[in-house]
Amino acid sequence: xxxxxxxxxxxxxxxxxxxxxxxxxxxxxxxxxxxxxxxxxxxxxxxxxxxxxxxxxxxxxxxxxxxxxxxxxxxxxxxxxxxxxxxxxxxxxxxxxxxxxxxxxxxxxxxxxxxxxxxxxxxxxxxxxxxxxxxxxxxxxxxxxxxxxxxxxxxxxxxxxxxxxxxxxxxxxxxxxxxxxxxxxxxxxxxxxxxxxxxxxxxxxxxxxxxxxxxxxxxxxxxxxxxxxxxxxxxxxxxxxxxxxxxxxxxxxxxxxxxxxxxxxxxxxxxxxxxxxxxxxxxxxxxxxxxxxxxxxxxxxxxxxxxxxxxxxxxxxxxxxxxxxxxxxxxxxxxxxx
Amino acid sequence: xxxxxxxxxxxxxxxxxxxxxxxxxxxxxxxxxxxxxxxxxxxxxxxxxxxxxxxxxxxxxxxxxxxxxxxxxxxxxxxxxxxxxxxxxxxxxxxxxxxxxxxxxxxxxxxxxxxxxxxxxxxxxxxxxxxxxxxxxxxxxxxxxxxxxxxxxxxxxxxxxxxxxxxxxxxxxxxxxxxxxxxxxxxxxxxxxxxxxxxxxxxxxxxxxxxxxxxxxxxxxxxxxxxxxxxxxxxxxxxxxxxxxxxxxxxxxxxxxxxxxxxxxxxxxxxxxxxxxxxxxxxxxxxxxxxxxxxxxxxxxxxxxxxxxxxxxxxxxxxxxxxxxxxxxxxxxxxxxxxxxxxxxxxxxxxxxxxxxxxxxxxxxxxxxxxxxxxxxxxxx
Numbered sequence: 001x002x003x004x005x006x007x008x009x010x011x012x013x014x015x016x017x018x019x020x021x022x023x024x025x026x027x028x029x030x031x032x033x034x035x036x037x038x039x040x041x042x043x044x045x046x047x048x049x050x051x052x053x054x055x056x057x058x059x060x061x062x063x064x065x066x067x068x069x070x071x072x073x074x075x076x077x078x079x080x081x082x083x084x085x086x087x088x089x090x091x092x093x094x095x096x097x098x099x100x101x102x103x104x105x106x107x108x109x110x111x112x113x114x115x116x117x118x119x120x121x122x123x124x125x126x127x128x129x130x131x132x133x134x135x136x137x138x139x140x141x142x143x144x145x146x147x148x149x150x151x152x153x154x155x156x157x158x159x160x161x162x163x164x165x166x167x168x169x170x171x172x173x174x175x176x177x178x179x180x181x182x183x184x185x186x187x188x189x190x191x192x193x194x195x196x197x198x199x200x201x202x203x204x205x206x207x208x209x210x211x212x213x214x215x216x217x218x219x220x221x222x223x224x225x226x227x228x229x230x231x232x233x234x235x236x237x238x239x240x241x242x243x244x245x246x247x248x249x250x251x252x253x254x255x256x257x258x259x260x261x262x263x264x265x266x267x268x269x270x271x272x273x274x275x276x277x278x279x280x281x282x283x284x285x286x287x288x289x290x291x292x293x294x295x296x297x298x299x300x301x302x303x304x305x306x307x308x309x310x311x312x313x314x315x316x317x318x319x320x321x322x323x324x325x326x327x328x329x330x331x332x333x334x335x336x337x338x
Numbered sequence: 339x340x341x342x343x344x345x346x347x348x349x350x351x352x353x354x355x356x357x358x359x360x361x362x363x364x365x366x367x368x369x370x371x372x373x374x375x376x377x378x379x380x381x382x383x384x385x386x387x388x389x390x391x392x393x394x395x396x397x398x399x400x401x402x403x404x405x406x407x408x409x410x411x412x413x414x415x416x417x418x419x420x421x422x423x424x425x426x427x428x429x430x431x432x433x434x435x436x437x438x439x440x441x442x443x444x445x446x447x448x449x450x451x452x453x454x455x456x457x458x459x460x461x462x463x464x465x466x467x468x469x470x471x472x473x474x475x476x477x478x479x480x481x482x483x484x485x486x487x488x489x490x491x492x493x494x495x496x497x498x499x500x501x502x503x504x505x506x507x508x509x510x511x512x513x514x515x516x517x518x519x520x521x522x523x524x525x526x527x528x529x530x531x532x533x534x535x536x537x538x539x540x541x542x543x544x545x546x547x548x549x550x551x552x553x554x555x556x557x558x559x560x561x562x563x564x565x566x567x568x569x570x571x572x573x574x575x576x577x578x579x580x581x582x583x584x585x586x587x588x589x590x591x592x593x594x595x596x597x598x599x600x601x602x603x604x605x606x607x608x609x610x611x612x613x614x615x616x617x618x619x620x621x622x623x624x625x626x627x628x629x630x631x632x633x634x635x636x637x638x639x640x641x642x643x644x645x646x647x648x649x650x651x652x653x654x655x656x657x658x659x660x661x662x663x664x665x666x667x668x669x670x671x672x673x674x675x676x677x678x679x680x681x682x683x684x685x686x687x688x689x690x691x692x693x694x695x696x697x698x699x700x701x702x703x704x705x706x707x708x709x710x711x712x713x714x715x716x717x718x719x
Binding site: 025028051054055194195196198199224235237240241264265268 | 474503505507508539703707708711713714715717718
């Protein structure tokens with residue numbers, strides 16, 4: 001595993017040519033309209049807001065902000081209805097949930113130990129001392145942590161693939177999948193709202209949202225909606241009311257926003273002033289570029305006729321491997337000599 | 339109150355006061371007491387025969403003498419623990435007249451239903467950020483209701499907290515809060531709920547705040563009160579609001595006698611209330627001899643003695659909190675293993691604080707997030 005500062009943030013094959021915007025929370029400081037306009041992301045706007053769960057239909061504030069109507073996929077009630085009609089499907093998803101929890105418990109056993117070891121080593125190392133014996137131990141310690149994350153993510157990926165392949169056979173999903181497919185095929189921009197990141201990801205997989213999306217459509221996701229677009233969904237909180245606050249890999253994302261890890265609510269949920277914590281998170285997730293997205297902030301791909309680079313919008317932060325956080329004062333290409 | 343970093347700063351101030359009198363006190367712009375590390379220097383300016391500090395810390399002399407260091411200035415230095423919060427008043431004796439007053443040199447006050455006390459805090463104490471109003475966060479609302487009680491034969495005011503974005507189509511857990519109007523006013527309960535819900539640290543929850551006109555009697559393990567909660571208040575809430583079913587979604591909260599009322603109600607109605615949040619509970623008991631706490635405790639002590647002789651499981655989860663400056667800490671420490679032996683998942687959180695509303699406010703996050711853990715890790719709105 002290469003232990004280096006990540007400056008790539010390049011897109012993967014799945015997203016070449018597509019404009020993608022990852023945004024921070026939109027409640028207190030809505031900026032979506034400005035981001036869409038600035039990046040030339042046009043309608044028709046199709047919305048998936050399954051992360052809002054039972055409030056999925058409440059699109060009034062969003063439409064008011066956008067100044068136009070959105071076509072809401074309605075994935076939340078469609079799924080609830082399918083579960084009622086197809087008990088096997090419901091049991092399949094419940095079984096996946098139980099297995100996810102068990103996989104998570106297994107992962108946590110090693111995760112807390114690996115992180116504790118890293119924190120201990122980082123506390124002892126003296127980089128300025130030419131005879132620092134601890135420094136060289138950090139590289140394999142980070143490798144062990146990344147290997148653990150990758151192993152867990154692979155197991156969840158396997159579980160997901162099995163589960164959603166089986167779910168795709170359910171007749172109870174077919175009519176809604178087809179209905180959503182038509183909307184998605186005609187979409188100019190797919191909007192993905194935040195909320196419960198696990199539920200959002202599941203509903204998008206169940207109804208094959210990314211597979212059905214118009215290949216040239218842009219995508220704008222905020223908060224959890226940004227997280228699901230990335231390669232891996234990272235759950236994080238440095239100071240939860242209970243527990244250690246160890247960031248963890250929840251599982252794979254859709255990989256459309258390749259090379260980026262999106263951390264919405266970063267200033268609230270992370271101790272960004274704690275350089276050791278920031279360094280651990282950033283180096284652990286390398287080579288992905290770790291981006292802090294607070295209220296209204298954004299990172300955009302393809303906004304300036306450059307479809308292969310990510311550009312930090314004003315205020316958005318880049319968590320660097322030295323533990324510092326670079327804040328963009330104006331639109332800045334990720335990795336551009338900060 | 340001010341915090342100083344310089345070592346021996348207090349000695350220097352003391353010397354200056356002794357030399358210059360009131361002018362040296364006035365020169366300390368941040369006021370008194372001055373806290374330096376774990377030491378706090380109090381001052382009083384005025385004509386008096388005696389000055390004392392009353393602080394209600396269990397185990398210490400409740401009245402500590404100031405020393406006259408100048409004809410019109412009195413000082414006292416005490417030790418304060420790291421994260422301590424100490425409420426106090428000054429007792430000033432002049433010509434045989436005793437006056438209990440707030441510290442005129444200290445702007446930091448703690449309010450309660452009986453007035454206000456002055457406050458001194460240790461160097462590590464910080465007022466919790468999650469108890470402060472944040473208008474950027476979504477706000478819940480508090481509805482006012484009247485409950486005509488057949489059991490008490492009168493009308494009881496209720497303040498009902500509905501979480502932000504309350505929807506009839508969604509169902510919520512119910513927390514019933516004794517002395518609820520005081521919790522709203524003196525413990526900032528609404529602000530705390532708004533913040534914790536917004537942060538996803540607890541799920542959206544409905545809180546019914548009830549207030550007794552005679553809490554000393556009604557909260558002292560009173561069967562009519564338990565019946566009022568279980569048979570009148572809960573049904574009203576279930577009729578009017580969209581609630582999740584089952585004991586895991588019914589909780590009782592109370593402080594002092596309110597904690598006794600909560601425990602007693604849960605024991606009177608087994609399997610109705612799955613969660614209890616008991617703050618500085620007045621769980622006095624007597625293994626031997628009189629309790630010595632006055633007649634208002636008679637019913638409480640009888641109840642706790644009975645419970646200790648024949649314990650049962652009042653709820654699935656019980657969160658206890660108590661200040662180490664309270665004499666009640668002994669009873670709360672004693673209750674914890676008793677509950678755990680009944681199969682209750684119980685914890686006790688102690689704090690360097692006393693029997694007051696800010697202590698109860700400061701433990702709300704611990705208790706609420708333990709009893710009602712929110713979807714913090716999974717929700718990013």
